[in-house]
Amino acid sequence: MSVVTHSEKVVQIITSSSLELKLIDTLEDIGIYGYTIFNVRGNGDSGLQDSHIEGDTNILIMIVLSSESYEAVMAALSKYKKKGHHLMAFSVNTEVLS
Amino acid sequence: MSGFDSLLIPAVLFFALGVFAQLIKSDLKFPEGMGKGISLYLLMAIGLKGGAELAKADFGLAFQAIFWAFLMGLVIPLIGYALLRFRDRIDPFNAAAITAHYGSVSAATFLTAIAFLETSGIAHESYPIIMMVIMESPAIIVGLVLAMLARKKIAASKPKVAGQEAPGLDTGALLKEAFTNGSVILLMGAMVVGALASPDAMAKVYPFSNEIFMGVLCLFLLDMGIEAAKRIKSFKSAGPTLVAFGIIMPLIGGTIGVFVGITLLDLSVGGAMLVAILGSSASYIAVPPAMRYGVPEANPSFYLTLTLGVTFPFNVVIGIPMFYQMASWYSGV
Numbered sequence: 001m002s003v004v005t006h007s008e009k010v011v012q013i014i015t016s017s018s019l020e021l022k023l024i025d026t027l028e029d030i031g032i033y034g035y036t037i038f039n040v041r042g043n044g045d046s047g048l049q050d051s052h053i054e055g056d057t058n059i060l061i062m063i064v065l066s067s068e069s070y071e072a073v074m075a076a077l078s079k080y081k082k083k084g085h086h087l088m089a090f091s092v093n094t095e096v097l098s
Numbered sequence: 099m100s101g102f103d104s105l106l107i108p109a110v111l112f113f114a115l116g117v118f119a120q121l122i123k124s125d126l127k128f129p130e131g132m133g134k135g136i137s138l139y140l141l142m143a144i145g146l147k148g149g150a151e152l153a154k155a156d157f158g159l160a161f162q163a164i165f166w167a168f169l170m171g172l173v174i175p176l177i178g179y180a181l182l183r184f185r186d187r188i189d190p191f192n193a194a195a196i197t198a199h200y201g202s203v204s205a206a207t208f209l210t211a212i213a214f215l216e217t218s219g220i221a222h223e224s225y226p227i228i229m230m231v232i233m234e235s236p237a238i239i240v241g242l243v244l245a246m247l248a249r250k251k252i253a254a255s256k257p258k259v260a261g262q263e264a265p266g267l268d269t270g271a272l273l274k275e276a277f278t279n280g281s282v283i284l285l286m287g288a289m290v291v292g293a294l295a296s297p298d299a300m301a302k303v304y305p306f307s308n309e310i311f312m313g314v315l316c317l318f319l320l321d322m323g324i325e326a327a328k329r330i331k332s333f334k335s336a337g338p339t340l341v342a343f344g345i346i347m348p349l350i351g352g353t354i355g356v357f358v359g360i361t362l363l364d365l366s367v368g369g370a371m372l373v374a375i376l377g378s379s380a381s382y383i384a385v386p387p388a389m390r391y392g393v394p395e396a397n398p399s400f401y402l403t404l405t406l407g408v409t410f411p412f413n414v415v416i417g418i419p420m421f422y423q424m425a426s427w428y429s430g431v
Contacts, residue, residue, distance in 0.1 A: 016387070016390045016391075016398070017387070018387035018388075018390040018391045019390070019391060045397070046397065046398045046399055047332055047398055047399025047400075047402055047403065048328060048329070048331075048332065048399070048402075050328065051130060051131075052128075052133045052134070052321075052325055053134065053325075053383055053386065053406075054134070054280070054383060054386065054387040055383070055385075055386020055387050055389075055398065055402055056386070056398070056402055080394075083394055084191075084394035084395035085394040086390075086394065086398070
């Protein structure tokens with residue numbers, strides 16, 4: 001039995017939970033309504049993110065995108081970074097079950 | 099009550115236990131989300147208690163308390179900003195974000211101060227509770243305005259690029275950040291519920307809002323002790339100037355609070371000490387998310403280390419008994 005897949009991009013964004021609603025608005029403006037959000041913990045240049053109080057809670061937003069939407073999402077995220085927001089966005093190519 | 103006795107209340111001892119557990123690398127930890135849940139309970143309970151008390155209060159004095167609380171919320175962050183910017187020691191964005199925390203209040207420190215007074219049998223007025231609600235927001239506005247002015251100044255000093263607008267002052271977003279904050283809504287809402295509900299109906303809620311309150315506060319301070327000790331490692335990256343600010347600023351804010359409580363509001367020593375704690379404490383629940391969004395240029399590690407790792411322990415262990423003594427001395431009691 002052959003398995004049919006198609007190529008897409010997985011974008012993962014690690015940022016503060018205080019940006020969650022704004023980022024979702026931005027994604028929806030681009031036409032992306034599907035995403036998965038995790039609460040995550042860790043350490044980095046924003047200090048210890050322990051998910052204990054609102055100010056030290058980080059989230060990871062995971063989105064699976066076509067290559068057209070990918071450009072628009074990365075461009076929108078880059079605007080946030082230019083404003084000084086602490087966010088890490090990275091992507092990998094992936095095969096999605098059709 | 100002597101200075102040492104004031105440390106022997108369960109809430110402070112549980113805070114010390116949390117610090118100790120973290121320092122010896124114990125695996126004691128709270129389930130995810132529990133700290134946030136407990137802080138919601140504490141805000142709701144204090145709001146209910148405060149609302150019920152205020153329904154019986156003198157509205158003239160309540161109005162004065164609101165006025166001075168609002169003014170303290172505006173003035174304290176401006177003093178903090180001037181201190182941090184002295185000789186350009188701290189950049190304007192970090193200075194704006196840090197000082198906003200100091201103009202706002204820490205509900206946990208305030209509740210520990212109430213525990214101190216109640217354990218010692220010292221009476222206090224209920225007005226400081228409404229002052230706490232009022233003081234949550236003005237400093238957020240001050241911090242956001244200071245950061246916006248800094249952005250404008252930086253943009254003005256750079257050569258203009260065609261088509262690029264200077265950063266403006268988004269008043270709507272600013273007010274939304276300050277007043278729709280979850281803890282402000284919960285505190286304010288619980289106070290309204292406490293004030294509107296009939297005394298008979300409130301009596302049914304009494305076990306929830308009063309009887310288990312001190313026990314839950316102990317649990318919260320145990321958690322905060324663990325969190326505060328985790329921040330000690332970040333002292334090095336914050337640097338000696340900021341760590342010193344985390345101790346000097348509460349002394350200034352607390353002294354202003356004693357003056358407001360005794361001279362301007364004519365409160366008892368207990369009430370004035372609570373106002374001092376409002377002036378000296380730094381928010382670590384309401385303000386950090388507002389600053390993370392509103393002043394993204396600032397480093398969150400600095401303000402969380404200062405408020406949670408330096409100022410909160412300082413106030414719980416030293417500030418509360420010290421401001422009580424200061425208020426006693428100033429009022430001549």
